[in-house]
Amino acid sequence: MRRDILEVMANKFDFTLRGGLKMPALGLGTYAPKEGDDDVFNAVHTAVKAGYRNLDCAAIYRNERAVGSAIKKLIVEGTIQREDLFITSKLWNTCHRPDLVRASLKKSLDDLGVKYLDLYLIHWPMAYKEGEEFMPLDENGKVIFSDVDYVDTWKALEDCVDEGLVRNIGCSNFSSVQIQRILDVARIRPQANQVECHLHLQQDKLFDFCKKNNIVLIAYSPLGAPGTFGDPKTKSEEYVSCLQEPKVVELAKAKNKTPAQILLRFIIQRGLSAVPKSVKPERVVENFQIFDFELSEEEMELLRALNKDFRLNIETVAVDHKYYTFNDAF
Template identity: 75%
Template sequence: MSSKDQFVFTLRGGLKMPALGLGTYAPKEDDDDVFNAVHTAVKVGYRHLDCAAIYRNEIAVGSAIKKLIIEGTVQREDLFITSKLWNTCHRPDLVRASLKKSLDDLGLKYLDMYLIHWPMAYKEGGEFHPRDENGKVLFSDVDYVDTWKALEDCVDEGLVRNIGVSNFSSKQLQRILDKARIKPQINQVECHLHLSNSKLQKYCQENGVVLQAYAPLGSSGNKTEPPPKCLEEPVLLEIAKAKNKTPAQVTLRYLLQRGLSLVPKSVTPQRIQENFQIFDFELSSDEEKQLQNLNKDFRMHTEDM
Protein backbone atom coordinates (compact mmCIF):
# COMPACT_ATOMS: atom_id res chain seq x y z
CA MET A 1 0.00 0.00 0.00
CA SER A 2 1.39 3.40 -0.97
CA SER A 3 1.37 6.35 1.39
CA LYS A 4 -1.33 7.95 -0.75
CA ASP A 5 -3.60 4.92 -0.35
CA GLN A 6 -3.48 5.28 3.43
CA PHE A 7 -5.26 8.64 3.23
CA VAL A 8 -8.65 7.45 2.03
CA PHE A 9 -11.89 7.53 4.01
CA THR A 10 -14.51 4.82 3.60
CA LEU A 11 -17.97 6.38 3.81
CA ARG A 12 -21.49 5.02 3.96
CA GLY A 13 -22.12 2.37 1.33
CA GLY A 14 -18.40 1.66 1.04
CA LEU A 15 -17.69 4.73 -1.10
CA LYS A 16 -14.02 5.76 -0.95
CA MET A 17 -13.20 9.45 -0.49
CA PRO A 18 -9.59 10.56 -1.12
CA ALA A 19 -8.48 12.64 1.87
CA LEU A 20 -6.92 15.28 -0.40
CA GLY A 21 -9.12 17.19 -2.82
CA LEU A 22 -9.03 20.35 -4.92
CA GLY A 23 -11.04 23.30 -3.66
CA THR A 24 -12.66 25.26 -6.49
CA TYR A 25 -13.51 28.47 -4.63
CA ALA A 26 -11.92 31.11 -6.87
CA PRO A 27 -13.71 34.46 -6.51
CA LYS A 28 -11.09 36.51 -8.37
CA GLU A 29 -10.51 34.10 -11.24
CA ASP A 30 -12.52 33.67 -14.42
CA ASP A 31 -14.06 30.44 -15.68
CA ASP A 32 -11.05 29.64 -17.87
CA ASP A 33 -8.80 29.65 -14.81
CA VAL A 34 -11.16 27.32 -12.97
CA PHE A 35 -11.46 25.02 -16.00
CA ASN A 36 -7.68 24.81 -16.31
CA ALA A 37 -7.23 24.26 -12.57
CA VAL A 38 -9.59 21.29 -12.54
CA HIS A 39 -8.10 19.84 -15.71
CA THR A 40 -4.57 20.21 -14.34
CA ALA A 41 -5.49 18.75 -10.96
CA VAL A 42 -7.04 15.57 -12.33
CA LYS A 43 -4.13 15.10 -14.74
CA VAL A 44 -1.77 15.40 -11.74
CA GLY A 45 -3.70 12.78 -9.81
CA TYR A 46 -6.46 14.46 -7.81
CA ARG A 47 -9.69 12.47 -7.76
CA HIS A 48 -11.63 14.60 -5.27
CA LEU A 49 -13.21 17.93 -6.30
CA ASP A 50 -14.93 20.29 -3.88
CA CYS A 51 -17.54 22.60 -5.42
CA ALA A 52 -20.44 24.79 -4.31
CA ALA A 53 -23.32 26.70 -5.85
CA ILE A 54 -22.15 29.96 -4.29
CA TYR A 55 -18.79 29.67 -6.08
CA ARG A 56 -20.74 30.36 -9.29
CA ASN A 57 -18.30 28.37 -11.41
CA GLU A 58 -19.79 24.87 -11.50
CA ILE A 59 -20.37 25.09 -15.26
CA ALA A 60 -16.62 25.59 -15.75
CA VAL A 61 -15.85 22.70 -13.40
CA GLY A 62 -18.32 20.51 -15.30
CA SER A 63 -16.76 21.42 -18.64
CA ALA A 64 -13.35 20.33 -17.36
CA ILE A 65 -14.78 17.05 -16.06
CA LYS A 66 -16.43 16.40 -19.42
CA LYS A 67 -13.16 17.04 -21.29
CA LEU A 68 -11.23 14.74 -18.94
CA ILE A 69 -13.73 11.95 -19.50
CA ILE A 70 -13.70 12.43 -23.29
CA GLU A 71 -9.90 12.37 -23.24
CA GLY A 72 -9.98 9.09 -21.36
CA THR A 73 -8.11 10.47 -18.35
CA VAL A 74 -10.85 9.34 -15.95
CA GLN A 75 -14.33 7.91 -15.86
CA ARG A 76 -17.07 9.51 -13.78
CA GLU A 77 -16.85 6.79 -11.13
CA ASP A 78 -13.16 7.57 -10.61
CA LEU A 79 -14.02 11.00 -9.22
CA PHE A 80 -15.41 12.04 -5.84
CA ILE A 81 -17.40 15.24 -6.39
CA THR A 82 -18.93 17.44 -3.70
CA SER A 83 -21.26 20.43 -3.95
CA LYS A 84 -23.05 22.53 -1.34
CA LEU A 85 -26.54 23.86 -0.71
CA TRP A 86 -26.58 27.64 -0.38
CA ASN A 87 -28.25 29.52 2.48
CA THR A 88 -31.17 30.84 0.42
CA CYS A 89 -32.28 27.29 -0.42
CA HIS A 90 -32.70 25.74 3.05
CA ARG A 91 -36.48 25.53 2.73
CA PRO A 92 -37.23 21.84 2.15
CA ASP A 93 -39.15 22.43 -1.09
CA LEU A 94 -36.12 24.22 -2.57
CA VAL A 95 -33.46 21.64 -1.72
CA ARG A 96 -33.99 19.21 -4.59
CA ALA A 97 -34.14 21.97 -7.20
CA SER A 98 -30.89 23.47 -5.90
CA LEU A 99 -29.18 20.08 -6.02
CA LYS A 100 -30.50 19.50 -9.55
CA LYS A 101 -29.16 22.91 -10.64
CA SER A 102 -25.68 21.95 -9.44
CA LEU A 103 -25.96 18.58 -11.18
CA ASP A 104 -27.00 20.27 -14.42
CA ASP A 105 -24.20 22.81 -14.20
CA LEU A 106 -21.63 20.11 -13.45
CA GLY A 107 -23.03 17.83 -16.15
CA LEU A 108 -23.54 14.97 -13.71
CA LYS A 109 -26.29 12.49 -12.87
CA TYR A 110 -25.33 12.24 -9.20
CA LEU A 111 -23.02 13.78 -6.60
CA ASP A 112 -20.83 11.82 -4.22
CA MET A 113 -21.39 14.38 -1.44
CA TYR A 114 -23.80 17.27 -0.85
CA LEU A 115 -23.31 19.58 2.12
CA ILE A 116 -25.42 22.20 3.87
CA HIS A 117 -22.98 25.09 3.33
CA TRP A 118 -23.79 27.05 6.51
CA PRO A 119 -26.15 26.36 9.42
CA MET A 120 -28.02 29.66 8.97
CA ALA A 121 -30.77 30.18 6.41
CA TYR A 122 -31.26 33.37 4.36
CA LYS A 123 -34.48 34.78 2.95
CA GLU A 124 -35.49 32.69 -0.04
CA GLY A 125 -35.49 33.96 -3.61
CA GLY A 126 -33.56 36.82 -5.16
CA GLU A 127 -29.98 37.57 -4.17
CA PHE A 128 -27.43 35.13 -2.76
CA HIS A 129 -26.95 37.61 0.12
CA PRO A 130 -30.36 39.26 0.65
CA ARG A 131 -30.12 42.49 2.66
CA ASP A 132 -32.45 45.14 4.02
CA GLU A 133 -32.14 48.87 3.37
CA ASN A 134 -29.51 49.13 6.13
CA GLY A 135 -27.33 46.44 4.57
CA LYS A 136 -28.12 43.77 7.14
CA VAL A 137 -28.62 40.19 5.99
CA LEU A 138 -32.21 39.00 5.82
CA PHE A 139 -32.59 35.64 7.51
CA SER A 140 -35.16 32.88 7.10
CA ASP A 141 -36.61 30.93 10.03
CA VAL A 142 -36.09 27.53 8.34
CA ASP A 143 -34.65 24.93 10.73
CA TYR A 144 -31.65 23.13 9.21
CA VAL A 145 -32.98 19.86 10.68
CA ASP A 146 -35.89 20.16 8.22
CA THR A 147 -33.38 20.97 5.48
CA TRP A 148 -31.50 17.81 6.41
CA LYS A 149 -34.61 15.66 5.97
CA ALA A 150 -34.95 17.00 2.43
CA LEU A 151 -31.32 16.01 1.77
CA GLU A 152 -32.11 12.50 2.98
CA ASP A 153 -34.87 12.32 0.36
CA CYS A 154 -32.30 13.25 -2.30
CA VAL A 155 -30.17 10.30 -1.19
CA ASP A 156 -33.19 8.02 -1.49
CA GLU A 157 -33.73 9.30 -5.03
CA GLY A 158 -30.13 8.57 -6.03
CA LEU A 159 -29.21 12.19 -6.74
CA VAL A 160 -26.43 12.10 -4.14
CA ARG A 161 -24.64 9.20 -2.45
CA ASN A 162 -23.57 10.86 0.81
CA ILE A 163 -24.62 14.00 2.67
CA GLY A 164 -22.99 16.21 5.26
CA VAL A 165 -22.60 19.73 6.60
CA SER A 166 -20.17 22.62 6.53
CA ASN A 167 -19.32 25.24 9.17
CA PHE A 168 -21.35 23.43 11.85
CA SER A 169 -20.42 23.47 15.53
CA SER A 170 -20.64 20.30 17.61
CA LYS A 171 -23.96 21.45 19.11
CA GLN A 172 -25.44 22.16 15.69
CA LEU A 173 -24.19 18.85 14.36
CA GLN A 174 -25.61 17.02 17.36
CA ARG A 175 -29.10 18.34 16.59
CA ILE A 176 -28.91 16.64 13.20
CA LEU A 177 -27.40 13.44 14.61
CA ASP A 178 -30.29 13.22 17.09
CA LYS A 179 -32.91 13.42 14.33
CA ALA A 180 -31.18 12.01 11.27
CA ARG A 181 -32.31 8.91 9.43
CA ILE A 182 -29.07 9.15 7.39
CA LYS A 183 -26.14 10.35 9.48
CA PRO A 184 -23.86 13.18 8.28
CA GLN A 185 -20.60 11.90 6.78
CA ILE A 186 -18.64 15.17 6.60
CA ASN A 187 -18.30 18.42 8.50
CA GLN A 188 -16.25 20.82 6.39
CA VAL A 189 -14.79 23.69 8.43
CA GLU A 190 -11.93 26.17 8.39
CA CYS A 191 -8.83 24.46 9.76
CA HIS A 192 -5.14 25.34 9.48
CA LEU A 193 -2.04 25.87 11.63
CA HIS A 194 -3.62 28.86 13.39
CA LEU A 195 -7.01 27.18 13.89
CA SER A 196 -6.62 23.54 14.93
CA ASN A 197 -10.28 22.76 15.70
CA SER A 198 -8.99 19.82 17.78
CA LYS A 199 -12.06 19.62 20.05
CA LEU A 200 -14.40 19.60 17.06
CA GLN A 201 -12.27 16.93 15.38
CA LYS A 202 -12.46 14.74 18.50
CA TYR A 203 -16.23 15.16 18.63
CA CYS A 204 -16.58 14.30 14.94
CA GLN A 205 -14.38 11.22 15.24
CA GLU A 206 -16.44 9.98 18.19
CA ASN A 207 -19.58 10.33 16.09
CA GLY A 208 -18.33 8.83 12.83
CA VAL A 209 -18.05 12.15 11.00
CA VAL A 210 -14.99 13.10 8.93
CA LEU A 211 -13.69 16.60 9.68
CA GLN A 212 -12.68 18.23 6.41
CA ALA A 213 -10.46 21.32 6.32
CA TYR A 214 -11.02 24.21 3.95
CA ALA A 215 -8.43 27.01 3.78
CA PRO A 216 -5.86 24.50 5.14
CA LEU A 217 -3.00 26.81 4.15
CA GLY A 218 -4.63 29.86 5.68
CA SER A 219 -5.95 32.74 3.58
CA SER A 220 -6.82 36.39 3.71
CA GLY A 221 -10.31 35.37 4.80
CA ASN A 222 -13.04 38.00 4.94
CA LYS A 223 -12.06 39.93 8.04
CA THR A 224 -10.95 43.55 7.96
CA GLU A 225 -7.73 43.10 9.95
CA PRO A 226 -4.83 41.34 8.18
CA PRO A 227 -4.55 37.75 9.41
CA PRO A 228 -1.32 36.18 10.65
CA LYS A 229 0.37 34.24 7.86
CA CYS A 230 0.48 30.52 8.59
CA LEU A 231 3.09 29.74 5.98
CA GLU A 232 5.63 32.19 7.38
CA GLU A 233 5.92 30.65 10.85
CA PRO A 234 9.66 30.14 11.64
CA VAL A 235 9.08 26.63 13.00
CA LEU A 236 7.31 25.64 9.80
CA LEU A 237 10.05 27.13 7.63
CA GLU A 238 12.67 25.21 9.58
CA ILE A 239 10.86 21.87 9.19
CA ALA A 240 10.23 22.53 5.49
CA LYS A 241 13.91 23.22 4.90
CA ALA A 242 14.92 20.03 6.71
CA LYS A 243 12.45 17.97 4.65
CA ASN A 244 13.32 19.71 1.38
CA LYS A 245 9.64 20.54 1.01
CA THR A 246 7.66 23.77 0.74
CA PRO A 247 5.92 25.19 3.83
CA ALA A 248 2.60 24.45 2.12
CA GLN A 249 3.52 20.79 1.58
CA VAL A 250 4.56 20.36 5.21
CA THR A 251 1.34 22.01 6.41
CA LEU A 252 -0.85 19.76 4.28
CA ARG A 253 1.07 16.66 5.33
CA TYR A 254 0.68 17.64 8.99
CA LEU A 255 -3.10 18.01 8.64
CA LEU A 256 -3.33 14.68 6.81
CA GLN A 257 -1.41 12.97 9.60
CA ARG A 258 -3.89 14.47 12.06
CA GLY A 259 -6.59 12.46 10.30
CA LEU A 260 -8.26 15.30 8.43
CA SER A 261 -9.54 15.52 4.88
CA LEU A 262 -8.26 18.61 3.03
CA VAL A 263 -9.48 20.70 0.10
CA PRO A 264 -6.78 23.33 -0.63
CA LYS A 265 -7.66 25.67 -3.47
CA SER A 266 -5.44 27.02 -6.20
CA VAL A 267 -5.62 27.90 -9.89
CA THR A 268 -1.83 27.95 -10.29
CA PRO A 269 -0.63 24.75 -12.02
CA GLN A 270 2.66 24.57 -10.11
CA ARG A 271 0.95 24.95 -6.74
CA ILE A 272 -1.74 22.44 -7.66
CA GLN A 273 1.00 19.92 -8.44
CA GLU A 274 3.04 20.79 -5.34
CA ASN A 275 0.00 20.42 -3.09
CA PHE A 276 -0.40 16.86 -4.35
CA GLN A 277 3.23 15.91 -3.70
CA ILE A 278 2.80 15.22 0.01
CA PHE A 279 2.72 11.42 0.06
CA ASP A 280 6.45 10.75 -0.17
CA PHE A 281 7.53 11.97 3.29
CA GLU A 282 6.37 11.87 6.91
CA LEU A 283 6.56 14.16 9.91
CA SER A 284 7.85 12.84 13.23
CA SER A 285 5.73 13.07 16.36
CA ASP A 286 8.03 15.84 17.59
CA GLU A 287 7.54 17.82 14.39
CA GLU A 288 3.79 17.33 14.63
CA LYS A 289 3.85 18.66 18.19
CA GLN A 290 5.83 21.74 17.13
CA LEU A 291 3.24 22.49 14.46
CA GLN A 292 0.36 21.79 16.82
CA ASN A 293 1.74 24.46 19.15
CA LEU A 294 1.22 27.10 16.46
CA ASN A 295 -2.54 27.07 17.06
CA LYS A 296 -3.95 30.53 17.86
CA ASP A 297 -7.66 29.72 17.59
CA PHE A 298 -7.70 32.39 14.89
CA ARG A 299 -10.64 32.16 12.49
CA MET A 300 -10.28 33.83 9.09
CA HIS A 301 -13.68 33.09 7.56
CA THR A 302 -17.13 34.11 8.80
CA GLU A 303 -20.33 34.15 6.77
CA ASP A 304 -22.13 37.52 6.77
CA MET A 305 -24.26 37.91 9.87
Protein backbone atom coordinates (compact mmCIF):
# COMPACT_ATOMS: atom_id res chain seq x y z
CA MET A 1 0.00 0.00 0.00
CA ARG A 2 1.23 3.51 -0.83
CA ARG A 3 2.84 5.43 2.03
CA ASP A 4 0.48 8.41 1.74
CA ILE A 5 -2.57 6.15 2.03
CA LEU A 6 -1.05 4.42 5.06
CA GLU A 7 -0.47 7.80 6.69
CA VAL A 8 -4.11 8.80 6.18
CA MET A 9 -5.29 5.51 7.68
CA ALA A 10 -2.88 5.93 10.59
CA ASN A 11 -4.21 9.41 11.36
CA LYS A 12 -7.55 8.10 12.59
CA PHE A 13 -5.75 6.61 15.59
CA ASP A 14 -4.15 9.94 16.60
CA PHE A 15 -4.59 11.16 20.16
CA THR A 16 -5.52 14.76 20.93
CA LEU A 17 -3.51 16.21 23.80
CA ARG A 18 -3.66 19.49 25.69
CA GLY A 19 -3.95 22.47 23.38
CA GLY A 20 -5.25 20.32 20.52
CA LEU A 21 -1.85 18.82 19.76
CA LYS A 22 -2.12 15.57 17.79
CA MET A 23 0.02 12.62 18.84
CA PRO A 24 0.32 9.74 16.34
CA ALA A 25 -0.56 6.42 17.95
CA LEU A 26 2.46 4.63 16.49
CA GLY A 27 5.96 5.92 17.04
CA LEU A 28 9.55 4.83 16.65
CA GLY A 29 11.36 3.91 19.85
CA THR A 30 15.01 5.00 19.69
CA TYR A 31 16.35 2.95 22.61
CA ALA A 32 19.27 1.06 21.06
CA PRO A 33 21.84 0.14 23.72
CA LYS A 34 23.83 -2.22 21.51
CA GLU A 35 23.77 -0.17 18.33
CA GLY A 36 25.85 2.83 17.34
CA ASP A 37 24.83 6.32 16.31
CA ASP A 38 24.92 5.44 12.61
CA ASP A 39 22.32 2.72 13.16
CA VAL A 40 20.08 5.10 15.09
CA PHE A 41 20.50 7.80 12.44
CA ASN A 42 19.51 5.37 9.67
CA ALA A 43 16.56 4.02 11.67
CA VAL A 44 15.11 7.50 12.22
CA HIS A 45 15.73 8.52 8.61
CA THR A 46 14.10 5.32 7.34
CA ALA A 47 11.17 5.64 9.74
CA VAL A 48 10.20 9.16 8.75
CA LYS A 49 10.55 8.30 5.06
CA ALA A 50 8.20 5.35 5.70
CA GLY A 51 5.55 7.57 7.31
CA TYR A 52 6.37 7.72 11.02
CA ARG A 53 5.81 11.13 12.59
CA ASN A 54 6.27 10.18 16.24
CA LEU A 55 9.81 9.80 17.65
CA ASP A 56 10.35 8.55 21.20
CA CYS A 57 13.67 9.61 22.72
CA ALA A 58 15.33 9.93 26.14
CA ALA A 59 18.48 11.37 27.64
CA ILE A 60 19.47 7.97 29.07
CA TYR A 61 19.49 6.47 25.56
CA ARG A 62 22.61 8.59 24.93
CA ASN A 63 21.87 8.93 21.23
CA GLU A 64 19.76 12.09 20.94
CA ARG A 65 22.45 13.76 18.83
CA ALA A 66 22.13 10.98 16.26
CA VAL A 67 18.37 11.39 16.26
CA GLY A 68 18.83 15.14 15.85
CA SER A 69 21.20 14.66 12.92
CA ALA A 70 18.62 12.51 11.16
CA ILE A 71 15.90 15.11 11.80
CA LYS A 72 18.12 17.84 10.38
CA LYS A 73 18.84 15.83 7.24
CA LEU A 74 15.16 15.09 6.72
CA ILE A 75 14.32 18.79 7.00
CA VAL A 76 17.14 19.79 4.63
CA GLU A 77 15.95 17.17 2.14
CA GLY A 78 12.46 18.65 2.27
CA THR A 79 10.88 15.44 3.56
CA ILE A 80 9.38 17.16 6.61
CA GLN A 81 9.19 20.35 8.60
CA ARG A 82 9.81 20.33 12.35
CA GLU A 83 6.07 20.88 12.88
CA ASP A 84 5.33 17.57 11.16
CA LEU A 85 7.03 15.60 13.92
CA PHE A 86 5.86 14.69 17.40
CA ILE A 87 9.04 14.42 19.47
CA THR A 88 9.20 13.00 23.00
CA SER A 89 12.11 12.94 25.40
CA LYS A 90 12.48 11.99 29.05
CA LEU A 91 14.00 13.46 32.19
CA TRP A 92 16.51 11.07 33.71
CA ASN A 93 16.52 10.05 37.39
CA THR A 94 19.60 12.10 38.35
CA CYS A 95 17.90 15.34 37.30
CA HIS A 96 14.72 15.26 39.39
CA ARG A 97 15.79 18.14 41.60
CA PRO A 98 13.70 21.11 40.43
CA ASP A 99 16.68 23.35 39.73
CA LEU A 100 18.10 20.72 37.33
CA VAL A 101 14.99 20.06 35.26
CA ARG A 102 15.22 22.97 32.84
CA ALA A 103 18.91 22.39 32.11
CA SER A 104 18.28 18.71 31.40
CA LEU A 105 15.44 19.58 29.03
CA LYS A 106 17.61 22.17 27.30
CA LYS A 107 20.37 19.57 26.83
CA SER A 108 17.91 17.27 25.06
CA LEU A 109 16.68 20.15 22.91
CA ASP A 110 20.24 21.05 21.92
CA ASP A 111 21.13 17.42 21.14
CA LEU A 112 17.96 16.93 19.10
CA GLY A 113 18.46 20.25 17.33
CA VAL A 114 14.94 21.51 18.03
CA LYS A 115 13.52 24.51 19.89
CA TYR A 116 10.75 22.66 21.72
CA LEU A 117 9.51 19.18 22.55
CA ASP A 118 5.98 17.96 22.01
CA LEU A 119 6.10 15.76 25.11
CA TYR A 120 8.51 15.53 28.04
CA LEU A 121 8.19 12.65 30.51
CA ILE A 122 9.64 11.97 33.95
CA HIS A 123 11.39 8.72 33.02
CA TRP A 124 10.93 7.03 36.41
CA PRO A 125 9.43 8.20 39.72
CA MET A 126 12.66 7.17 41.49
CA ALA A 127 15.32 9.89 41.81
CA TYR A 128 19.05 9.06 41.87
CA LYS A 129 21.90 11.07 43.32
CA GLU A 130 22.49 14.25 41.34
CA GLY A 131 25.70 14.50 39.33
CA GLU A 132 27.33 13.62 36.03
CA GLU A 133 26.87 9.84 36.29
CA PHE A 134 23.66 8.37 34.88
CA MET A 135 23.94 5.49 37.35
CA PRO A 136 25.74 6.77 40.49
CA LEU A 137 27.07 3.79 42.44
CA ASP A 138 28.38 3.38 45.98
CA GLU A 139 31.44 1.33 46.97
CA ASN A 140 29.31 -1.82 46.89
CA GLY A 141 28.07 -1.19 43.37
CA LYS A 142 24.56 -0.18 44.45
CA VAL A 143 22.76 2.81 42.95
CA ILE A 144 22.79 5.87 45.22
CA PHE A 145 19.32 7.32 45.63
CA SER A 146 18.09 10.89 46.02
CA ASP A 147 15.04 11.70 48.13
CA VAL A 148 13.57 14.27 45.71
CA ASP A 149 9.79 13.97 45.52
CA TYR A 150 8.59 13.58 41.92
CA VAL A 151 5.71 15.95 42.73
CA ASP A 152 8.28 18.74 43.13
CA THR A 153 9.87 17.61 39.86
CA TRP A 154 6.47 17.88 38.20
CA LYS A 155 6.09 21.50 39.23
CA ALA A 156 9.41 22.29 37.52
CA LEU A 157 8.12 20.61 34.35
CA GLU A 158 5.07 22.85 34.46
CA ASP A 159 7.38 25.87 34.43
CA CYS A 160 9.03 24.49 31.29
CA VAL A 161 5.61 24.38 29.61
CA ASP A 162 5.03 28.00 30.59
CA GLU A 163 8.34 28.91 28.98
CA GLY A 164 7.44 27.19 25.71
CA LEU A 165 10.23 24.60 25.89
CA VAL A 166 7.72 21.75 25.81
CA ARG A 167 4.08 21.60 24.76
CA ASN A 168 2.92 18.69 26.93
CA ILE A 169 4.27 16.80 29.93
CA GLY A 170 3.72 13.35 31.34
CA CYS A 171 5.12 10.36 33.17
CA SER A 172 6.86 7.10 32.40
CA ASN A 173 6.77 3.96 34.53
CA PHE A 174 4.40 5.59 37.04
CA SER A 175 1.76 3.63 38.92
CA SER A 176 -1.83 4.82 39.29
CA VAL A 177 -1.10 5.84 42.88
CA GLN A 178 1.86 7.96 41.79
CA ILE A 179 -0.07 9.58 38.96
CA GLN A 180 -2.90 10.40 41.36
CA ARG A 181 -0.46 12.23 43.65
CA ILE A 182 0.45 14.44 40.68
CA LEU A 183 -3.18 14.91 39.62
CA ASP A 184 -4.02 16.10 43.12
CA VAL A 185 -1.68 19.10 42.84
CA ALA A 186 -1.11 19.58 39.12
CA ARG A 187 -1.61 22.95 37.51
CA ILE A 188 -0.94 21.24 34.15
CA ARG A 189 -2.24 17.68 34.09
CA PRO A 190 -0.16 14.78 32.77
CA GLN A 191 -1.11 13.86 29.21
CA ALA A 192 0.64 10.50 28.93
CA ASN A 193 2.15 7.64 30.90
CA GLN A 194 4.63 5.41 29.07
CA VAL A 195 4.94 1.90 30.50
CA GLU A 196 5.91 -1.61 29.51
CA CYS A 197 2.86 -3.08 27.80
CA HIS A 198 2.52 -6.04 25.47
CA LEU A 199 0.55 -9.23 24.89
CA HIS A 200 1.83 -10.79 28.14
CA LEU A 201 1.45 -7.58 30.20
CA GLN A 202 -1.73 -5.89 29.02
CA GLN A 203 -2.00 -3.37 31.89
CA ASP A 204 -5.83 -3.37 31.92
CA LYS A 205 -6.25 -1.71 35.34
CA LEU A 206 -3.67 1.00 34.66
CA PHE A 207 -5.15 1.53 31.19
CA ASP A 208 -8.63 2.03 32.67
CA PHE A 209 -7.28 4.47 35.26
CA CYS A 210 -5.51 6.48 32.57
CA LYS A 211 -8.56 6.56 30.30
CA LYS A 212 -10.72 7.90 33.14
CA ASN A 213 -8.21 10.71 33.61
CA ASN A 214 -7.72 11.45 29.89
CA ILE A 215 -4.13 10.19 29.99
CA VAL A 216 -2.74 8.33 26.98
CA LEU A 217 -1.08 5.04 27.87
CA ILE A 218 2.01 4.56 25.69
CA ALA A 219 3.35 1.03 25.34
CA TYR A 220 7.10 0.47 25.28
CA SER A 221 8.42 -3.03 24.52
CA PRO A 222 5.12 -3.64 22.68
CA LEU A 223 6.54 -6.77 21.05
CA GLY A 224 7.63 -8.25 24.36
CA ALA A 225 11.40 -7.90 23.83
CA PRO A 226 12.25 -11.25 25.48
CA GLY A 227 15.60 -11.20 27.27
CA THR A 228 16.10 -7.48 26.77
CA PHE A 229 16.22 -6.78 30.49
CA GLY A 230 17.95 -9.98 31.50
CA ASP A 231 15.00 -11.55 33.33
CA PRO A 232 15.96 -15.21 33.94
CA LYS A 233 12.41 -16.30 33.11
CA THR A 234 12.96 -15.32 29.48
CA LYS A 235 15.95 -17.66 29.32
CA SER A 236 13.85 -20.65 30.33
CA GLU A 237 13.09 -23.29 27.71
CA GLU A 238 9.46 -23.08 28.83
CA TYR A 239 9.18 -19.36 28.10
CA VAL A 240 7.29 -18.51 24.92
CA SER A 241 7.82 -14.93 23.72
CA CYS A 242 4.96 -12.79 22.46
CA LEU A 243 6.26 -13.14 18.90
CA GLN A 244 6.30 -16.93 19.19
CA GLU A 245 2.86 -17.41 20.71
CA PRO A 246 1.21 -20.10 18.52
CA LYS A 247 -2.08 -18.20 18.24
CA VAL A 248 -0.23 -15.04 17.20
CA VAL A 249 1.76 -16.95 14.58
CA GLU A 250 -1.41 -18.61 13.31
CA LEU A 251 -3.24 -15.30 13.09
CA ALA A 252 -0.32 -13.72 11.25
CA LYS A 253 -0.33 -16.46 8.62
CA ALA A 254 -4.08 -16.16 8.14
CA LYS A 255 -3.84 -12.41 7.53
CA ASN A 256 -0.59 -12.54 5.55
CA LYS A 257 1.07 -10.40 8.21
CA THR A 258 4.01 -10.86 10.56
CA PRO A 259 3.58 -11.69 14.26
CA ALA A 260 5.00 -8.24 15.08
CA GLN A 261 2.33 -6.55 12.97
CA ILE A 262 -0.39 -8.54 14.74
CA LEU A 263 0.96 -7.55 18.16
CA LEU A 264 1.21 -3.88 17.24
CA ARG A 265 -2.24 -3.80 15.68
CA PHE A 266 -3.61 -5.41 18.85
CA ILE A 267 -2.19 -2.62 21.01
CA ILE A 268 -3.26 0.22 18.71
CA GLN A 269 -6.73 -1.23 18.29
CA ARG A 270 -7.12 -1.43 22.08
CA GLY A 271 -6.71 2.35 22.16
CA LEU A 272 -3.12 2.64 23.30
CA SER A 273 -0.09 4.24 21.69
CA ALA A 274 2.97 2.08 20.92
CA VAL A 275 6.64 2.88 20.33
CA PRO A 276 8.34 -0.26 18.98
CA LYS A 277 12.10 0.01 18.57
CA SER A 278 14.27 -1.35 15.78
CA VAL A 279 17.33 -0.24 13.85
CA LYS A 280 16.78 -2.73 11.04
CA PRO A 281 15.33 -0.75 8.08
CA GLU A 282 13.10 -3.59 6.92
CA ARG A 283 11.65 -4.02 10.42
CA VAL A 284 11.13 -0.28 10.86
CA VAL A 285 9.11 -0.14 7.64
CA GLU A 286 7.26 -3.36 8.42
CA ASN A 287 6.17 -2.13 11.85
CA PHE A 288 4.41 0.86 10.29
CA GLN A 289 2.35 -1.33 7.96
CA ILE A 290 -0.41 -2.12 10.45
CA PHE A 291 -3.11 0.26 9.24
CA ASP A 292 -4.29 -1.69 6.18
CA PHE A 293 -6.01 -4.46 8.15
CA GLU A 294 -7.93 -4.90 11.38
CA LEU A 295 -8.59 -7.56 13.97
CA SER A 296 -12.14 -8.76 14.56
CA GLU A 297 -13.60 -8.63 18.06
CA GLU A 298 -13.25 -12.41 18.23
CA GLU A 299 -9.56 -12.13 17.33
CA MET A 300 -9.08 -9.35 19.87
CA GLU A 301 -10.62 -11.55 22.58
CA LEU A 302 -8.37 -14.41 21.57
CA LEU A 303 -5.34 -12.17 22.09
CA ARG A 304 -6.67 -10.65 25.31
CA ALA A 305 -6.83 -14.17 26.75
CA LEU A 306 -3.05 -14.49 26.38
CA ASN A 307 -2.29 -11.94 29.10
CA LYS A 308 0.05 -13.32 31.79
CA ASP A 309 0.76 -10.14 33.80
CA PHE A 310 4.40 -10.92 33.06
CA ARG A 311 6.74 -7.96 33.45
CA LEU A 312 10.13 -8.00 31.72
CA ASN A 313 11.53 -4.80 33.17
CA ILE A 314 11.42 -4.79 36.97
CA GLU A 315 14.22 -2.23 37.46
CA THR A 316 15.90 -4.26 40.18
CA VAL A 317 18.55 -1.57 40.83
CA ALA A 318 15.86 0.63 42.40
CA VAL A 319 13.81 -1.95 44.29
CA ASP A 320 14.74 -0.37 47.65
CA HIS A 321 13.79 3.17 46.60
CA LYS A 322 10.94 4.75 48.56
CA TYR A 323 9.18 5.55 45.28
CA TYR A 324 9.80 2.16 43.64
CA THR A 325 6.94 2.05 41.18
CA PHE A 326 6.16 -1.66 41.20
CA ASN A 327 5.26 -1.72 44.89
CA ASP A 328 1.80 -0.54 43.87
CA ALA A 329 -0.79 -2.96 42.51
CA PHE A 330 -1.06 -1.05 39.20
